[in-house]
Amino acid sequence: MRDHSTTVDSWLGLAHADLTEHVRKAVRGGSATPDLWSEVATHPVLAARVRGILSALQSQMADHRDHAMWTAWTNRARKALDAPQPAPVEKPKPAAPAPAQELPAFSVATATAAPPPKQAHVVPPVTFQAAGQVPSTTAK
Numbered sequence: 001m002r003d004h005s006t007t008v009d010s011w012l013g014l015a016h017a018d019l020t021e022h023v024r025k026a027v028r029g030g031s032a033t034p035d036l037w038s039e040v041a042t043h044p045v046l047a048a049r050v051r052g053i054l055s056a057l058q059s060q061m062a063d064h065r066d067h068a069m070w071t072a073w074t075n076r077a078r079k080a081l082d083a084p085q086p087a088p089v090e091k092p093k094p095a096a097p098a099p100a101q102e103l104p105a106f107s108v109a110t111a112t113a114a115p116p117p118k119q120a121h122v123v124p125p126v127t128f129q130a131a132g133q134v135p136s137t138t139a140k
Contacts, residue, residue: 008039012046016053023053027073037080047081054078 011019026036041047054074061070129135 005039007036008043008046011040011050012043016049019049020053020056023050024057027054027057027077028070034080034083037077038083041081041083050081051078054081 011022014022040050054077058071058074061067064070127135
C-alpha cells in the first residue's frame with residue numbers, strides 16, 4: 001500500500017475529474033483510513049477540494065439504490081477529514097511537595113458549645129376558595 005503522504009502529493013496535481021475518481025474509490029472501497037483523511041486535512045486547498053467532491057458525490061447518489069451506504073461512507077470521510085489534529089501532549093512537571101499545613105488546635109470549649117437557637121418561622125394560614133366565593137370569616 002502506498003504511503004499516505006505520496007498519495008496526497010499525487011492528489012495535489014490531479015485535475016478535478018481525476019481527483020473525483022480517486023476520492024470516489026477511496027470512499028467507496030473503505031480502504032481509506034482516517035490517517036489518509038488527516039493527511040489530506042493538512043493541505044487546506046486539497047481539503048477544500050475533497051470536501052466539495054464529497055458533497056457532489058452525496059448529491060449524485062441521492063437517487064441511487066445504495067444512497068444510504070454512500071451517505072454513511074461520505075459522512076465517515078467528512079468526519080475523519082474534519083477531525084481536529086491532536087495537540088502535542090506536554091508532560092507535566094512533578095509538583096513540589098506542599099508544606100504540611102498545621103491544623104487548628106482542638107479545644108473542648110468549641111466542641112461542647114451549644115448550637116445556635118433556631119428562629120421561629122411564622123407561616124400565615126392560607127384559605128383556598130373557589131372562584132366567586134366570599135370568605136366566611138374576616139380577620140380582625
